[in-house]
Amino acid sequence: MSVKKGLLGLNPPQREAAETISGPVLILAGAGTGKTRTVTTRIAGMLYSDIPGSQILAVTFTNKAAAEMRDRVASMVDQKMAEDVTICTFHSLCVRILRTCIERLGYKKNFTIYTASDQQGLLRKIIVRKVSKDEKLEPKVASMAISSAKNRGERPEDLDDALIAEVYRTYQRELRQLNAVDFDDLLILAVQGLKENPDIKKQWQRRFRYFMVDEFQDTNHLQMSLLRLLVGPEKNVCVVGDDDQSIYGWRGADISNILDFERFFPGPKIVKLEENYRSTNRILRLANGLIRHNRGRREKTLWSGRGEGELTRLIAMPDAETEADFVINDIVEEHRLQNRSYDDIAILFRMNTQSRLFEEKLREHEIPYKVIGGQSFYERREVKDVLAYLNLLMNNDDDVSLLRIITTPPRGIGENAIGMATQFSIDRQCSIFDALHDIEFLASLSMRAQNAISRFLEFLDRYTDSANTDSVNYAAMTEAMLEEIGYTDYVKRICKSPDEADMRRRNVHEFLEGMHQHVSNRKTGLRGFLDAVALMQDKEEKEDDKENGTGVSLITMHAAKGLEFPKCFIVGVEEGVLPHSRSVEEGSRDEERRLFYVGITRAMEKLTITWCHSRRRYGDLMPCMPSSFFKELDEDELEKTDYQTLADEPADEELAADYFARMKEMLSK
């Protein structure tokens, strides 16, 4: 009966899926039909029937989804029970696997996880060395090409482009030498580790008995391989997904995994869910009408018991500035008149850069908000500097970090010495750290440089020791280290204004605070903290720390998948933005349509879609066209207006005055 209690709040098909804990289960259902709720309740139900949490693994696609699932499970069962369940992303699961067995694959245990910017730093170095000036290759382009090759399981020799193949080969060799792995390697190496080492595979298969994967439509082949390796002969594996919400094709995600699921895990119980518990029928019909334009898709029934609701507004704006003003005004009004919590409101967009204007306006109006995803705190220059120091202390062979900090602040080791050390490390196939120790290398330098290097190495050794000692206060250690090298003064020097220097100092402080908290809460050591940062696991937590974590959410439609908000704005919906021109070029219009579908289906009660007649691009004002997807939206579910009409309404006098004032200003320029 306690099992039943756990499964309360599910409808019959959901319940059937939750109760079927033996053998494969495939839940295929549209947006908002309670797939995730079924999974979380399923976990809770299992815990109620005395299955140890430690045997349960639930994999999600983003850290945010993992955190949310963990919270939801924790609210349903005893705290202790919930803690034992492993709920994480594929990537963090791989890190856990690799920390136990990467030595079998020729890496050292203290390997560093390279973020996108570390990766591009390394690629830049390789490109400069390998590629002549006339064939120009952007590090970013190279990283995309290499990443997609890796996700397709292709080796350098499988690539058509000889240039990329050569860069790829060198890149991979260097990563190994630096004892570093990139994001894709996490998956590749974990799969390889399990495949090549039956004992390790057995060990991990014994570790978990029950598996769940949310947003299964977004898994790629590597992730599928990993799942197959982990799932034991019992095949207790439940995956949930929606082919209409597949939006990560560009990362190698392939919905044919859904078909393959039946192949690898034969005879699954297939569950279909048709009742949407999230949105009003008007919103649902709008979304269904749009997605129906995708070719080769299986039609789904989807209905809602939440009433008809309001029409979706589709509003034309003169420019992005006015758009932001309008949205923020609407939010203020809703908050004041309807007493709507800011937490219930989200602004969705296609690209992270689109959030900036909205952030500014929200700050202006002193409205609390949170930017989810986007330019991370950890991408800040000063934070990256400190991170590079810490990464280097944990892995002295990490040349990318070493090269970053050896001149930050300048310490008498200049371009010349660094260039020679790099060359030496290439010739000798060793790390730069090792090169700096080499007597023969040192002999080729001036006395001055030799002294600077030996001071630097002494410094590194000293802090490497404390960083690798347990029960050290790492934040205090880092602070002492920064003090010793005069980092704060250095920052002051390179900043243009005292304000900027102050902000950067505060960022470093906040970073150290966060580090201290993470390390003392989880007892994972400095290594664990650095892994979490690389996997971007801490981002959300930071938000929460900022008391109650309340506010309007600013989020891309990609990152919003799986979330829901009573009131949503989808902004900047212009041709070239959604669908994005690059996607149209690549022929993935259908995926863009799915993305729009995901955006629309985030809204529970009220949806507003806006677009601009003109938008600033590369500095100057460019005319824009409305998204071609608008033609596919059912007119009956829409209330089409433009800003002018709204501004003429008396309620918005203030806003109109604002607008005309700005027009005047623009004309007078």
Added chain:
DNA sequence: TCGGCGGAGTTTTTT
């Protein structure tokens, strides 16, 4: 060796 200036490129989406 260091810091300031000028030019180029910038806008997908995430782990």
Added chain:
DNA sequence: ACTCCGCCGA
């Protein structure tokens, strides 16, 4: 418009 990278003068 804004940021990052590379080049050059002190």
